[in-house]
Amino acid sequence: MLADLLSESYEPGLEEPWENERTATPVRAFAVRLHQTGCSLRETTTILAELGVKRSHGAVWNWAHRLSNSGHDPPEAQPKRVAVDETAVKITGEWSWLYAAIDTDIKLILDVALLGRHATDPAATFLQKLQGKHDLSETEFLVDQFGYRTAISRLGLSGRVNYTDRTRIEKWFHTLKMRVDRFHNSWVGSRAIVRKWLEQFMHYYNRHRPHQGLDGRTPIEELQN
Numbered sequence: 001m002l003a004d005l006l007s008e009s010y011e012p013g014l015e016e017p018w019e020n021e022r023t024a025t026p027v028r029a030f031a032v033r034l035h036q037t038g039c040s041l042r043e044t045t046t047i048l049a050e051l052g053v054k055r056s057h058g059a060v061w062n063w064a065h066r067l068s069n070s071g072h073d074p075p076e077a078q079p080k081r082v083a084v085d086e087t088a089v090k091i092t093g094e095w096s097w098l099y100a101a102i103d104t105d106i107k108l109i110l111d112v113a114l115l116g117r118h119a120t121d122p123a124a125t126f127l128q129k130l131q132g133k134h135d136l137s138e139t140e141f142l143v144d145q146f147g148y149r150t151a152i153s154r155l156g157l158s159g160r161v162n163y164t165d166r167t168r169i170e171k172w173f174h175t176l177k178m179r180v181d182r183f184h185n186s187w188v189g190s191r192a193i194v195r196k197w198l199e200q201f202m203h204y205y206n207r208h209r210p211h212q213g214l215d216g217r218t219p220i221e222e223l224q225n
Contacts, residue, residue, distance in 0.1 A: 027053055028063045033208065035060060035200070074206050077110060077223060078135040079103040083142045083166035084127070086118050087173045091187045091194055098198070099126040104142065104168045107211055108219035109202045110134055114191055120147030124154055131155065142166035176201060 027048070034044045041057040048055055086099045097118040101110040111130050115122040127148075130136065141152055141159030143166065152159040179201065187194045210216045217225070 031060050032063050076134055079139050081140050083169040085169040091191055101130055102169045102172055104165050106219050106222040109206055112198050114195055120150045123147050124151035127151055127155055
């Protein structure tokens, strides 16, 4: 059973960012996968201990950060249709706004950002950051009636109001909140820590989570197909 779990988590490409670690790569990959899918550091180390691998919370944290920082994630894309939206999250008792963009055709999360409020200016800030990461020259943004229309016009992008196809981003928010339902959409810690967690979840969603609508492939596999 343990061998099966470790082999499912292992990817040869993980060797480079972890080449100097003393813990076997499949074990680290399994631990990071557990943490990315919603297990706390305490829960992850407890599971590892049950499997005979005793490591500290800090070790698992470092593994996850090293993996998330090991390459540009996701790689540059040329999306045709992108849905953007934001949702409220609470961090140590204070509300922030999580912005996200998804390629509706291949379900690739293009970027996420935590901002202090939701309005036209923050929306424009998020879209401008997105422009720096991806080729949006032929992209059509699917938005609601909120300030995105003004933000899109300000940046010279193309978009239209769409309440059907843009539900992809709402479904992603739902998936994310299911992973952190034990927190009731609330984190304890700094905004920087939450950003790291979101980057790790985006990595998991794009690279490891198969999608039924993509015939069992991941968004990265679909992008590279």
